[in-house]
Amino acid sequence: MSAQPEGTPCWADAMFPDVEAAKSFYGELLGWTFDAGSEEFGGYTMARSDGKAVAAVVPQMPGMDSPAAWNLYFASPDATATAAKIRDNGGTLAMEPTQVGEFGTMVTAQEPSGAYFSVWQPGIHEGFEKTREAGAYCWAEVTTRDPAATDAFFPAVFPFEVKKMEVDDVDFSLFQTGGEPVLGRLKMTEDFPPDVPSHVNVHFAVDNCDAAIATVTKLGGRLLFGPMDSPFGRFATVADQQGAVFTVIDLTTTEGEMPEFS
Structure with a gap:
C-alpha cells in the first residue's frame, strides 16, 4: 500500500457515546467487521470490509459531550508543516501534531468556516485499504x-x-x-x-x-x-x-x- 499524495483523503473515523451500538449499526449497514479495540489508544477500533481497513470507531472520552460525527483525514508528508499552513491561512488547531505510536502523526483542525478535519502523516498505517467499492x-x-x-x-x-x-x-x-x-x-x-x-x-x-x-x-x-x-x-x-x-x-x-x- 503506497502513501497517498498530499491532500488526498486517506482515513475516516468517528467517536461515539456507544461504540458497541455503532459497531452493530455499521456492521449491518455496510457489512463491516471490527478488530478488537486498542486499550492503549482509548478503545480505537478498526473497521474492515472484505478484510481491508476502511474506517475506525472509538468510544468518546469521559466528560466529552460533543455529538457523534465522522472525521476525515488528509494525507501529509509533514504534519508539523501542514499545521503551520493551517494556522497561517486562518484555520484553528484543535489538536497540535501528535504522534500516535508507530502508526503515524495526526493534527485536528477547523477551517475558517468551522468545519473540522484532520491531517495524517503516515507511519505504519497509511490509510484506506479499499475505496470506491461497496462498504468503503x-x-x-x-x-x-x-x-x-x-x-x-x-x-x-x-x-x-x-x-x-x-x-x-x-x-x-x-x-x-x-x-x-x-x-x-x-x-x-x-x-x-x-x-x-x-x-x-x-x-x-x-x-x-x-x-x-x-x-x-x-x-x-x-x-x-x-x-x-x-x-x-x-x-x-x-x-x-x-x-x-x-x-x-x-x-x-x-x-x-x-x-x-x-
Whole structure:
C-alpha cells in the first residue's frame, strides 16, 4: 500500500457515546467487521470490509459531550508543516501534531468556516485499504456557509487546484490534486437547518441506495436528504442512531450528463 499524495483523503473515523451500538449499526449497514479495540489508544477500533481497513470507531472520552460525527483525514508528508499552513491561512488547531505510536502523526483542525478535519502523516498505517467499492469510503464534501473562505483555505494548505461547477442553482467547487478530483465543496443553502454548522460530509458506497436507507431507518437512524439521482450515483444523506451524519451512494446507478467544471 503506497502513501497517498498530499491532500488526498486517506482515513475516516468517528467517536461515539456507544461504540458497541455503532459497531452493530455499521456492521449491518455496510457489512463491516471490527478488530478488537486498542486499550492503549482509548478503545480505537478498526473497521474492515472484505478484510481491508476502511474506517475506525472509538468510544468518546469521559466528560466529552460533543455529538457523534465522522472525521476525515488528509494525507501529509509533514504534519508539523501542514499545521503551520493551517494556522497561517486562518484555520484553528484543535489538536497540535501528535504522534500516535508507530502508526503515524495526526493534527485536528477547523477551517475558517468551522468545519473540522484532520491531517495524517503516515507511519505504519497509511490509510484506506479499499475505496470506491461497496462498504468503503468513496467521496467527501466540505459543506460550508462561507464558500469563499473555504475555497481560499484548502488550496493554500494542500496542493489543490480549484474547479467551479457551471450550474446556476448550485454553488459547488471541486478540489483536485495531480489532475484527480479528491474533494468537493458545497455551499449550504436555507435548505439546511440554521443550527447545522459547516462540516465535512463523508460518503460511503453501497450496493443499493434505497435498501441502505431502509436499513438506516430500521436501525433507528434518519433520512435527512434524498434519495436523489445524479451523474455520480444515486445518493442520500442520513444520520445514524447516535446522530453522526454521512451520505450513502450507489456509484453504479447514474442519471444525467456530467456537469462542466472550469
